[in-house]
Amino acid sequence: MDVSLTERAYIKMKAASINNLKYLEDKPVIRVGTGTCGKAAGALRIREAFKDELTRKGIDAGVVEVGCMGHCYAEPLIIISKPGFPSLCYGKVDEVLVKRLVEDFLINNDPCYEFAMAALEPNDIFPTFRDFPRGVYEEKMILENCGFIDPEEIDFYIARDGYSALADVLNMEPGEVLGEVKASNLRGRGGAGFPAGIKWEVVRKAGNGMKYVICNGDEGDPGAFMDRNILESNPHQVIEGMIICAYAVGASLGYLYIRSEYSQAIRRVNNALRQAREKNLLGASILGSAFCFDLEVFSGAGAFVCGEGTALINSMEGGMGIPQHRPPELAVSGYLGEPTVLNNVKTFCYVPLIMRKGADWFKKTGTPGSPGTAVFTLAGKIAGPGLVEVPMGTTLRQLIFDVGEGIPRNKKFKAVQIGGPSGGCLPEQALDIPLDFDSLEEAGAMMGSGGLVVLDEDDCMVGMARFFLNFTQQESCGKCTFCRLGTKHMLEILKAITRGEGDMASLETLRELAEDVKTGSLCNLGKTAPNPVLTTLKYFRDEYEAHIKGKCCPSLKCPDLIAYFIEPDKCSKLCNICVGSCPVEAIYTRDNGLKAINRDKCVKCDNCLKACPPEYSAVIKVSPPGLVEEREREMK
Amino acid sequence: MEGKKETISNYVCEILKNYSVERRNLLPVLREVQEKLGYLPVRAMEKVAEALGIPTVDVYGAATFFNLFRLSPPGKHQIKVCMGTACFMAGGQIALDSFERRLDVRTGETTPDGEFSLEEVACVGCCSLAPVVVVDDFVEGNVTPTRVDGILLSWDIGKKKQREQD
Ligand SMILES: Cc1cc2nc3c(=O)[nH]c(=O)nc-3n(C[C@H](O)[C@H](O)[C@H](O)COP(=O)(O)O)c2cc1C
Ligand code: FES
Numbered sequence: 058m059d060v061s062l063t064e065r066a067y068i069k070m071k072a073a074s075i076n077n078l079k080y081l082e083d084k085p086v087i088r089v090g091t092g093t094c095g096k097a098a099g100a101l102r103i104r105e106a107f108k109d110e111l112t113r114k115g116i117d118a119g120v121v122e123v124g125c126m127g128h129c130y131a132e133p134l135i136i137i138s139k140p141g142f143p144s145l146c147y148g149k150v151d152e153v154l155v156k157r158l159v160e161d162f163l164i165n166n167d168p169c170y171e172f173a174m175a176a177l178e179p180n181d182i183f184p185t186f187r188d189f190p191r192g193v194y195e196e197k198m199i200l201e202n203c204g205f206i207d208p209e210e211i212d213f214y215i216a217r218d219g220y221s222a223l224a225d226v227l228n229m230e231p232g233e234v235l236g237e238v239k240a241s242n243l244r245g246r247g248g249a250g251f252p253a254g255i256k257w258e259v260v261r262k263a264g265n266g267m268k269y270v271i272c273n274g275d276e277g278d279p280g281a282f283m284d285r286n287i288l289e290s291n292p293h294q295v296i297e298g299m300i301i302c303a304y305a306v307g308a309s310l311g312y313l314y315i316r317s318e319y320s321q322a323i324r325r326v327n328n329a330l331r332q333a334r335e336k337n338l339l340g341a342s343i344l345g346s347a348f349c350f351d352l353e354v355f356s357g358a359g360a361f362v363c364g365e366g367t368a369l370i371n372s373m374e375g376g377m378g379i380p381q382h383r384p385p386e387l388a389v390s391g392y393l394g395e396p397t398v399l400n401n402v403k404t405f406c407y408v409p410l411i412m413r414k415g416a417d418w419f420k421k422t423g424t425p426g427s428p429g430t431a432v433f434t435l436a437g438k439i440a441g442p443g444l445v446e447v448p449m450g451t452t453l454r455q456l457i458f459d460v461g462e463g464i465p466r467n468k469k470f471k472a473v474q475i476g477g478p479s480g481g482c483l484p485e486q487a488l489d490i491p492l493d494f495d496s497l498e499e500a501g502a503m504m505g506s507g508g509l510v511v512l513d514e515d516d517c518m519v520g521m522a523r524f525f526l527n528f529t530q531q532e533s534c535g536k537c538t539f540c541r542l543g544t545k546h547m548l549e550i551l552k553a554i555t556r557g558e559g560d561m562a563s564l565e566t567l568r569e570l571a572e573d574v575k576t577g578s579l580c581n582l583g584k585t586a587p588n589p590v591l592t593t594l595k596y597f598r599d600e601y602e603a604h605i606k607g608k609c610c611p612s613l614k615c616p617d618l619i620a621y622f623i624e625p626d627k628c629s630k631l632c633n634i635c636v637g638s639c640p641v642e643a644i645y646t647r648d649n650g651l652k653a654i655n656r657d658k659c660v661k662c663d664n665c666l667k668a669c670p671p672e673y674s675a676v677i678k679v680s681p682p683g684l685v686e687e688r689e690r691e692m693k
Numbered sequence: 694m695e696g697k698k699e700t701i702s703n704y705v706c707e708i709l710k711n712y713s714v715e716r717r718n719l720l721p722v723l724r725e726v727q728e729k730l731g732y733l734p735v736r737a738m739e740k741v742a743e744a745l746g747i748p749t750v751d752v753y754g755a756a757t758f759f760n761l762f763r764l765s766p767p768g769k770h771q772i773k774v775c776m777g778t779a780c781f782m783a784g785g786q787i788a789l790d791s792f793e794r795r796l797d798v799r800t801g802e803t804t805p806d807g808e809f810s811l812e813e814v815a816c817v818g819c820c821s822l823a824p825v826v827v828v829d830d831f832v833e834g835n836v837t838p839t840r841v842d843g844i845l846l847s848w849d850i851g852k853k854k855q856r857e858q859d
Pocket of ligand 1: 245275278580
């Protein structure tokens, strides 16, 4: 069979990469997760501890920094692969455990199973992630390599077949490549779910001039971090996807637009670009073919609205990040007026997989309308927060209660907020909605960025609506009157309600304003900004009414509507913990030895409530605050 | 004062050398200036406008539009309280209030002695540790009012030690 030039170049490159990693064979390898989450939990300290301990004991083992596996609840997280044992994953590692693992496992062959979370490969001894509920539902496509490969060394990616799709693609006709992506019905993962193939086709047909490919890594949703995680953990997958896209549409230059706050992601992507250039995967005549393409990082400057395509382009051109009227679509007139493909980080990630394994393989997962997987960040009141990848069509219930392991501390589920500031809050009865682009939109929420925040009985829905509206109001670029002033007025109403100063008529005004902002805004920031308010009004109207009629926050959350109180029959006179815990000296001792709170001084910081020993649990919150006086009167 | 102006101009000129005269370089240039100087002084913005051949008001517009840029010098230590969704729910506001109370500044301000500046940020990606505070580049998780006192105390102690050593 005729082996093409690019394939030969690839085979050689892969052999070299495997050879470069030879030093890790036949000896134990310790992988330490150093994504931002791992680092925050002390991963660097753990890495150093391993290195010290290995040197001290004179053991020959590799310590490799990898990205994030998505098990954020268990950081710092490490994986030990020792010949003769399955690879084992350990969570919440501290220095003591490091010492034990080196001593017991690396020297004495006892893997300390009592501390292990799971094995990576199936074996007879220890369960794998697949054996847990989370693993049953999870299906990793684009996250498969995150947490296993060193994002700073291209060899790891290549050794796992990275860039092989590119080598194949370069032998195909660009039209064929496009055909495969179209056949896969890959929908954009940036929120709106527009089919990528159709977008690409427009750009491909737009003549032979300059064209651009841009990756949207602006990720402005204040509760989502999957794009950052992918860029940090496996940057080459995104880069490979972008090169393939450029080949299919005929672009010669591209940019990765990354949020400025993501300094580690920017650093790692720049490093990855440099390594790809060195291997001739970017630049002139890629892998010996006639195709030329290069990529650069453009770092955003912290504006949520810049995630919107036209605003993103404006900011890249040196203007303010203000959205423009469409049409023309970016595919016709984008960056510097040229045809431009703009896709999300995750969208590009699927491309090498689709090219390698085929559109039919891709469509086997997910639903017919939304094939493939969806990546979510689970946060809020959930036992297993982190990053998960499940097939499209998984229900919210499965995601929250099986994958995320439910609500901690036996609290009751109240709602789930999905899609960030443009999404909505869905109640218990909506939990059986399958997660795909179309079903969510029907329910009034949105796939959005994939941020998923779980709320329990202690969370106030009015406060939540206010939080998101406050965010969109601040981030509104100010171009459209409705978005600029309408959201402001809505926010004022919500603030009044959470202060106990609302009236029932204002609920109607709120709803009307929401509809007006929806219709009167140019871009999706304004069009979707009212979603959190509309969904909470629809599903949790009783909470709004309690705030207005009873001046009471049923979840005991809104600071203006609650007061702290120490129950006399529970307070132990001998304990002084709450007094010491108060940052403003608001707690005093009554003549009879019982503690009490000076309401004028109290700043409602929750410190005393947390400090009071569980056997007493004497500090409580009450709403409305007037209840405290009633209790005081009773006491006398 | 004149001398300071000169240095600002020099820095900015130095940075501008690496860029072509094109409007689309505005954000990268401003970023680099801020990285160098800590903020965007008026003089620097004027210089950038002049060099890129665009109206000063456009540079000022961009500098105020984007959250990244600051128009006044930052404190020596930057305290950023996460106000992302998960942190908000877990009591981010309480942490922010505590810092405001202890430092006696409002969010967005710098203490009079120039030691600390207090800011809000959106999700820093450690939601499982909420509420999160980033002090300089170090991430602190599960921040309660007690921990706020602890963080500030550790700086105080550090400073005292420094003074003793000097
Ligand atoms: C206010 C606003 C913010 C957005 N933020 C992002 C974002 O952070 N990341 C992203 O990929 N898309 C974001 N989008 C969607 C983009 O406009 C665009 O649809 C997307 O990048 C296209 O890529 P896709 O087809 O791969 O989804 C945002 C849209 C709006 C209106
Ligand atoms: S919301 Fe604070 S770290 Fe994510």
